[in-house]
Amino acid sequence: MxxxxxxxxxxxxxxxxxxxxxxxxxxxxxxxxxxxxxxxxxxxxxxxxxxxxxxxxxxxxxxxxxxxxxxxxxxxxxxxxxxxxxxxxxxxxxxxxxxxxxxxxxxxxxxxxxxxxxxxSDKQGGLPLLAPMSEVAGRMAVQAGARALEKSQGGAGILLGGVPGVAPAKVVVLGGGVVGANAARMALGLHADVTVLDRNIDTLRRLDREFGGVVKLIYATQEATERLILQADLVIGAVLLPGAAAPKLIRREHLAQMRPGSVIVDVAIDQGGCAETSRPTTHDNPVYVVDGIVHYCVANMPGAVARTxxxxxxxxxxxxxxxxxxxxxxxxxxxxxxxxxxxxxxxxxxxxxxxxxxxxxxxxxxxxxx
Known part of the structure; x- marks a missing residue:
């Protein structure tokens, strides 16, 4: 051929x-x-x-x-x-x-x-050709979010891991799949306060075994999702419905109730994004601000680390x-x-x-x- x-x-x-x-x-x-x-x-x-x-x-x-x-x-x-x-x-x-x-x-x-x-898909129901880029994107989401939290980027001026005497940033990860697990792993490594939400109990159990109770794991009801989004310094959108458009979990009205300068990193942007205010951006101009909330929505995040x-x-x-x-x-x-x-x-x-x-x-x- x-x-x-x-x-x-x-x-x-x-x-x-x-x-x-x-x-x-x-x-x-x-x-x-x-x-x-x-x-x-x-x-x-x-x-x-x-x-x-x-x-x-x-x-x-x-x-x-x-x-x-x-x-x-x-x-x-x-x-x-x-x-x-x-x-x-x-x-x-x-x-x-x-x-x-x-x-x-x-x-x-x-x-x-x-x-x-x-x-x-594979025999276990996984997505073997999406997984490598999901691993990269999940890890990159944390470093992108940490950068966007800096004051020069429009963020609130918060260091993700804090310092002794100052609380770390609250990181909320929407989705506990490959992207979400990798994001949680990186955020935890930077000593952030990490919460992962998911609707799959087996996924939450798997993450509990991996993180040993250090990461907060919450079943993703509408109430819990909304409450934790509003408390977060950094929200990482890691939801995935294979082949389908991403569900809109972050609504426009949520932004006015979030802390000014908090950040949304919407890894689901390839599938339309999980925030109503998300739109694709590029590595040239990766962030924009809506209602005081910084959005990072680069549609080809792994392209920034192209060789890996x-x-x-x-x-x-x-x-x-x-x-x-x-x-x-x-x-x-x-x-x-x-x-x-x-x-x-x-x-x-x-x-x-x-x-x-x-x-x-x-x-x-x-x-x-x-």
């Missing part, structure tokens, strides 16, 4: 779909890999490193999209990239379609087969890329029900129920397309 790796074009996105080591795995199996020139430069891999792994170098993205049967990316295809997709072409990347109707409609119109990293993130992502995606290249998409998805769950769009049909419900569009069972 001919596999294409274009350079990411989303603002301040330096990650790359495949590192040279991943390319070598494919070329050693007889596949051709075409990498756009400069695709790996942001994480320290020049074109020569890809050539040494057996890749060919394309002069531009148009050449990659025109040649490749399988496109491997990191972020959702931007408008110009979507225009280059063709019927029957495979796209394997993060998509986050639920809050993005234009992308959904254009992928449907393209006739391409789009498999989303974030909805691929790329290796973590490649470790997870490579077996799936190899399977697609070796077997083709139908046989690859037939062989693995969790992989099939990643299919969002195929040949003009929407195959992710959560996305179909989010946009009020017809849903088609993925199994029927195989």
């Amino acid at each position: 001919q596999v294409g790796v274009p350079k990411e074009i989303k603002i301040h996105e330096y990650r790359v779909g495949m590192v040279p080591a991943s390319v070598r795995e494919l070329t050693s199996r007889g596949h051709r890999v075409l990498v756009e020139t400069g695709a790996g430069a942001g994480i320290g891999f020049g074109d020569d490193a890809y050539r040494a792994a057996g890749a060919d170098i394309a002069a531009n993205a148009a050449e990659v999209f025109a040649t490749a049967e399988l496109i491997v990316k990191v972020k959702e295809p931007q408008a110009g990239e979507r225009a280059m997709l063709r019927a029957g072409q495979l796209l394997f990347t993060y998509l986050h379609l639920a809050p993005d109707r234009p992308q959904t409609e254009e992928l449907l119109a393209s006739g391409a087969i789009a498999i989303a990293y974030e909805t691929v 993130s790329t290796f973590a992502l490649n470790n997870a995606t490579l077996p799936y890329i190899v399977k697609l290249a070796d077997l083709g998409w139908r046989a690859a998805l037939r062989s693995d029900a969790g992989f099939l769950a990643g299919l969002n769009v195929a040949e003009g049909k929407l195959t992710c129920k959560a996305v179909a419900e989010a946009h009020g569009l017809p849903f088609h069972e993925a199994q029927a397309l195989l």
Whole structure:
């Protein structure tokens, strides 16, 4: 199979779909890999490193999209990239379609087969291709929040861990999944006062075993969520409904009751955000203030630590890329029900129920397309 790796074009996105080591795995199996020139430069891999792994170098993205049967990316295809997709072409990347109707409609119109990293599941019900970036984002959320609490960023001027004689910041984490657990771990390491809310009792029990009672674990009723948000210095939105838009847990009216200069880090922004006042920001201009509350809503947080993130992502995606290249998409998805769950769009049909419900569009069972 001919596999294409274009350079990411989303603002301040330096990650790359495949590192040279991943390319070598494919070329050693007889596949051709075409990498756009400069695709790996942001994480320290020049074109020569890809050539040494057996890749060919394309002069531009148009050449990659025109040649490749399988496109491997990191972020959702931007408008110009979507225009280059063709019927029957495979796209394997993060998509986050639920809050993005234009992308959904254009992928449907393209006739391409789009498999989303974030909805691929494993036998335990986990999300193995979302997990690495969730780990990164959860850890980054704390350092981003600590920075945003500084007075120069519009924050209240609070040190996350406090000092002897001064209380630490109150950190409230909405969601105890991979993002939330990693955020709690980092915040606790900085000696903050940490509370995690979740609606899954088993998740709370798991976190209790991990943290040994040091982190407060609260069942996420509406009353508890609202009360703790209003008391927090830093709120980290870590909720996830796989493939679906994030629930709006922080309402506009809450902001007026929160402490001025407190911070919301909305890690759920890729899925629309869990605060009504959240809107995507970039690493160039990551924060804004609404009603005295600082919002950090960077939609590609792991892109700031692109080298770490790329290796973590490649470790997870490579077996799936190899399977697609070796077997083709139908046989690859037939062989693995969790992989099939990643299919969002195929040949003009929407195959992710959560996305179909989010946009009020017809849903088609993925199994029927195989």
